[in-house]
Amino acid sequence: MPADPATLLHDIFGFERFRGVQEQVVTRIIAGRNTLAIMPTGAGKSLCYQLPAMAMEGCCIVISPLIALMHDQLRSARALGIRAASLTSADADWRETQDRLVAGELDLLYVAPERASGAGFRSLLERARIGLFAIDEAHCVSEWGHDFRPDYRLLRPLLDSFADVPRLALTATADEHTRQDILVQLGIEAEGLVISGFDRPNIRYAIQPRDGLMRQIGAVMDAHPGPGIIYAQTRAATEKIAESLKGRGRPVLPYHAGLPPDVRAANQAAFIASEDMVMVATVAFGMGIDKPDVRFVVHAGLPKSIESYYQESGRAGRDGDPAVATLLWGAEDFVRARQRITEVDPERQKGERARIAALGALVETGACRRAVLLRHFGEDPPPTCGNCDNCLAPPPSVDATTTAQKLLSAVYRTGQSFGLGHIEAVLTGKPNDKIAQRGHDRLSVYGIVEGEETALLKPVARALMVRDALETNEHGGLQFGPAARAFLRGEEKIALVLPPARQRRGKRNGEANPVGDPLFEALRACRRTLAMEAGLPPYVIFHDSTLRDMAARRPRSLADLALISGIGERKREAYGQAFLDVIASFEGG
Incomplete structure (x- = not known):
């Protein structure tokens, strides 16, 4: 019988409760149901396969598109006490990894789609016990997606050859068309679609x-x-x-x-x-x-x-x-x-x-x-x-339709071959030799823009280019785009949003230590030292939010540390005493 997910969530990951749709996804996977989870970046997608990998028998095969991403996730998984490995061209211990897989000594195995779709890899898996297939960055399977990877299209035969093994596809970005394509390409039933909100409020x-x-x-x-x-x-x-x-x-x-x-x-x-x-x-x-x-x-x-x-x-x-x-x-x-x-x-x-x-x-x-x-x-x-x-800071807006018509008229009457600087000079009636030589000071559009409207010319030109009404030729001159005539005829309007005034200095924001707590800085220094000794990035030890919680609550024992979010058993045993010593030094002072 699988281990209790809530217990694993606390003991391994150090969290009291699931976030968003995590619990729904984990419950489906442990029940053996294929799932496509659409979850925003930062919503904890990796936990959705890491936790089932610890709860279920067999190894979870994680198919991921980049070696760097695999190795980054590998560090984090191992820091949690998860038996994880990868099979990539950058791994010299591939024989040992294969032996561990067959012997049932791995919880997670990361592979690239190129390897996963090969016959040799399928033969290897047939000698092992597989509990789950997790396909990360699953939008890569869809030609409609923004990061199409052809090798993802070759995964379906592998998945179908292990029909009793649940499959979990994960992505942060997929519109309706892409979602449906992922379901078809990976053989996931329509009822297996789980969508979290896309909002990242922070x-x-x-x-x-x-x-x-x-x-x-x-x-x-x-x-x-x-x-x-x-x-x-x-x-x-x-x-x-x-x-x-x-x-x-x-x-x-x-x-x-x-x-x-x-x-x-x-x-x-x-x-x-x-x-x-x-x-x-x-x-x-x-x-x-x-x-x-x-x-x-x-x-x-x-x-x-x-x-x-x-x-x-x-x-x-x-x-x-x-x-x-x-x-x-x-x-x-x-x-x-x-x-x-x-x-x-x-x-x-x-x-x-x-x-x-x-x-x-x-x-x-x-x-x-x-x-x-x-x-x-x-x-x-x-x-x-x-x-x-x-x-x-709600920006002001103006109706710039008339200004747009003036600008387009000037582009047309000067032959659709001059840059914006020349067009501005014609419209504002600034005499120069270039204008005089070409007779542009005799055009009906010469000098028809004045006063405050002058400041609108650059943003209007920009807006017309965004709307495909203006484009540049190979020499940088402005010419009509497909949508130009609709604006000239007044069929399309431009409500121009005016950019905010330029600010001299940005206000410092989003600092790790907004209240300037010296204990927090000391805890960060401790984390930095531990990370260097272990050859890990500091965030793999603990996130800033965990250190802020420590600084605020000042735990005195390992049991107290267990009450702080983000500290599971493995990390508490490995690093807890070092942080308690730092806190004790402040208490003593």
């Missing part, structure tokens, strides 16, 4: 047009002293931003696929172990990051889709503490994204256009950002959240 969303990128990034860094990730769109941008940030008193490293493998691995390891490092990365630095104490994520350009943005921004605040996700975008991002559509298969172009339109709605809205995100995933959220830039 993340504050902020979206701004790029206006001095390094200054904007610097303001976020200054306000959030903990670890952070900055996503850049190209390798060159990654290197440039990382170099520019190195003088700000924080360790900063780059990460992209063009770096040598040993440098990538070293940079990632340094970030995982750090309590204040900033990683500047392309999305190659993605699913392999299971670091719970990331305090901010900055996108220095437009992500691929709302699904990608949700997943990438969701790498902030996995520990439940306050975090911020800032997106800095430019109209040119939308132009490039639409140009890339022509490079994909024709049958996928409609879906790609819909993704760009959804991103446009997110960045341009003057309403609640969180509500836009949650509605995209099929939820019905309240109209305001109180924790995004628009809710915290």
Whole structure:
């Protein structure tokens, strides 16, 4: 008979109760029922297979897309006392691991989909007792998903050859179409779909047009002293931003696929172990990051889709503490994204256009950002959240339809070949040689914009580019996009959201120790020492929230430590006395 899940939850993981849909998923798996769990990042997906692996007979096979992610989860599982191993190209002990699997000495075995779908691996499993298949990042199985991996499509024969073994698919991001595709591809019944809410209330969303990128990034860094990730769109941008940030008193490293493998691995390891490092990365630095104490994520350009943005921004605040996700975008991002559509298969172009339109709605809205995100995933959220830039400081808006018509008219009458600077000069009646030589000072649009309307020209041009009404040619000149004539004829309106005034200095936020408790800092120092001795990232020992609870409650014994959330038996035995000694030293003082 399986062990009691509630007892295991307390004894192994140190929690008094399940979160969200965890209990529903765990109960289904222990009962042998196939399940697809849609749970947001930070909702505790790994517990949904780790706990059943301890409760049931046999080994849980975890299929995961990245070696770095497997090894990160491996460290955390072993710290809990779970017998875990991985079979990857980076593991030299593969013979020993196979022997342990066959001998029944493993609770968890992590493998990549490429290995899991092979005939040799299936033969190995036939010699062992298997209790569960867990397919992590399951959206990779769907061609409709934003991270399609063909090898995930080859998993179904393996799963079907062990028909009596329950299968659990897990993902944080899947719209309705992708969910249905996952169910079909992995052979999970429709009734096995379990959806948690997508909301991450501890993340504050902020979206701004790029206006001095390094200054904007610097303001976020200054306000959030903990670890952070900055996503850049190209390798060159990654290197440039990382170099520019190195003088700000924080360790900063780059990460992209063009770096040598040993440098990538070293940079990632340094970030995982750090309590204040900033990683500047392309999305190659993605699913392999299971670091719970990331305090901010900055996108220095437009992500691929709302699904990608949700997943990438969701790498902030996995520990439940306050975090911020800032997106800095430019109209040119939308132009490039639409140009890339022509490079994909024709049958996928409609879906790609819909993704760009959804991103446009997110960045341009003057309403609640969180509500836009949650509605995209099929939820019905309240109209305001109180924790995004628009809710915290509602932006003013103006009807800029007439200004848009003036700008489009000027683009048309100057021949659809000049950049915005020239168009602005024509509309505002600024004489110069270029305008005079081409006779643009004799056009009907010359000088028709004045006063406060002048300040609207740049944001209106940006809005028209987002809406596919303006695009740039190969020389940077503005020309009509497919939606231009609808705006010229007044069939489409523009309610322009005005960006907030530039702030000189960011307020420090989301600090690990907001009340400045010296005991908390001493506990952090103790954690840092223990982590270095054990060769582990500090968060694997305990999260900041656990240390704050310790500092507040000041336990005096190992039995007292058992009452603090996040401290299971194994960690209490391994590390408890060291922290009790620190607390005792403060009591004595």
